[in-house]
Amino acid sequence: MATYGHGDTTWFTHDRFGMFIHWGLYSMPARHEWIRNYEQISNEDYQIYFDLFNPDMFCPKEWAKAAREAGMKYFVITTKHHEGFCLWDSKYTDYKAPNTPAGRDLLREVVDAFRAEGLHVGFYYSLIDWHHPDFTLDHIHPMRNKVNPEEFNKGRNLKRYAKYMRDQVTELLTNYGKIDILWFDFSYPGENGKGRDQWESEKLIKLVRKLQPNIIVDNRLDLPGSGDIVTPEQFTPDSCMVDENGKPLVWEGCQTFSGSWGYHRDEASWKTPKMCIEMLINHVSRGGNLLMNVGPTSRGYLDSRAMDRLGAFAAWMKYHSRSIYGCGLAPKGLVAPPDCRYTYNAERNCLYLHLFAWPFKHVHLNGLGDKIKYAQLLADGSEIRYRVNSKGDALNSASPENAATLELPILLPAACGEVPVIEIFLK
Numbered sequence: 001m002a003t004y005g006h007g008d009t010t011w012f013t014h015d016r017f018g019m020f021i022h023w024g025l026y027s028m029p030a031r032h033e034w035i036r037n038y039e040q041i042s043n044e045d046y047q048i049y050f051d052l053f054n055p056d057m058f059c060p061k062e063w064a065k066a067a068r069e070a071g072m073k074y075f076v077i078t079t080k081h082h083e084g085f086c087l088w089d090s091k092y093t094d095y096k097a098p099n100t101p102a103g104r105d106l107l108r109e110v111v112d113a114f115r116a117e118g119l120h121v122g123f124y125y126s127l128i129d130w131h132h133p134d135f136t137l138d139h140i141h142p143m144r145n146k147v148n149p150e151e152f153n154k155g156r157n158l159k160r161y162a163k164y165m166r167d168q169v170t171e172l173l174t175n176y177g178k179i180d181i182l183w184f185d186f187s188y189p190g191e192n193g194k195g196r197d198q199w200e201s202e203k204l205i206k207l208v209r210k211l212q213p214n215i216i217v218d219n220r221l222d223l224p225g226s227g228d229i230v231t232p233e234q235f236t237p238d239s240c241m242v243d244e245n246g247k248p249l250v251w252e253g254c255q256t257f258s259g260s261w262g263y264h265r266d267e268a269s270w271k272t273p274k275m276c277i278e279m280l281i282n283h284v285s286r287g288g289n290l291l292m293n294v295g296p297t298s299r300g301y302l303d304s305r306a307m308d309r310l311g312a313f314a315a316w317m318k319y320h321s322r323s324i325y326g327c328g329l330a331p332k333g334l335v336a337p338p339d340c341r342y343t344y345n346a347e348r349n350c351l352y353l354h355l356f357a358w359p360f361k362h363v364h365l366n367g368l369g370d371k372i373k374y375a376q377l378l379a380d381g382s383e384i385r386y387r388v389n390s391k392g393d394a395l396n397s398a399s400p401e402n403a404a405t406l407e408l409p410i411l412l413p414a415a416c417g418e419v420p421v422i423e424i425f426l427k
């Protein structure tokens, strides 16, 4: 398999937790970022959102602060989504924020604000572009049922579109300093679809690696060997993702608070704070990262539903980030008890036991019988006592062979929050 170089994923697999930001004209209809596809909206009918886009409450410093407080260490923002609208001042199109009532390069302000909070910078760039005059009809195009394909495609030239993408990617990777992640989205090869041949993926990846040699690129160019990370979306893999030979991959799950990526006013399936925190733990315990999405409103702020959940992350991460940063899969062979997840920091030789349901009054840790040096509740650093190979009696349960039995308090200190964690120093 051809390879196209590799980015630097060392910081990435350490940091584990990032913010995805989907922001574009679709925040105005507020009915999903795929609205042009779902409702089959023409360029003409979509124009009203461009003409009136006016994020008067746009304050990327607040987004960045909320992300940093939530424990997020990097972010990825939609510089352009499938609708084709560009947040930055691109030379190659008029369909960009500076030409709306917003009147300026919004991307630059976001990048500056997040850098100032110490986060790594990532750009999402849509391969799909439903607005571009050279983008041809296909089976997901908004106009798929409304036009005569031959007439629609007449004069459209995908080669010119591929060049447009390279020009724009060049802007993004030269005018904003060091960019840590580039997130292309997405390919749907096959009949009436688009993939590496249409995107000219090979030229694109070579350009990216040349402009930013350390950058991390996702795996959606339809070009084997071009990506650094795999990107499951809207579900959590139930174990570490591996390649054909069983070797662990660098993976990042991207998830929404509710079903939509762009701001959706009426969408109601918002995950609870506990589900969000469990999601983060699940990703890390299976050796992955979590890229947690927010969709700012068209006025430019994060609504209270998003802020609530970011606040929940902040409250929990304040006391528990040690079980996330620098952590990943537990040592081979260790299986967490029911309702529990392990993460492991190899450098510190610490195992973290996350209890999604708080048991009364013991938990048995198989395989750890003679391996524990010390255990404590992570939230307040208070000792957790344990016994090994105890037979049990009328008052105490026995520990299974080779297990350590932790003795748990009935009630938990408030700092434990949604998910208590026990930090276990291994011998």
Ligand code: GLC
Binding pocket: 022, 033, 034, 185, 186, 233, 254, 261
């Ligand atoms: C999908 C969607 C898109 C979203 C992305 C995030 O591929 O097309 O709307 O941006 O997933 O992973």
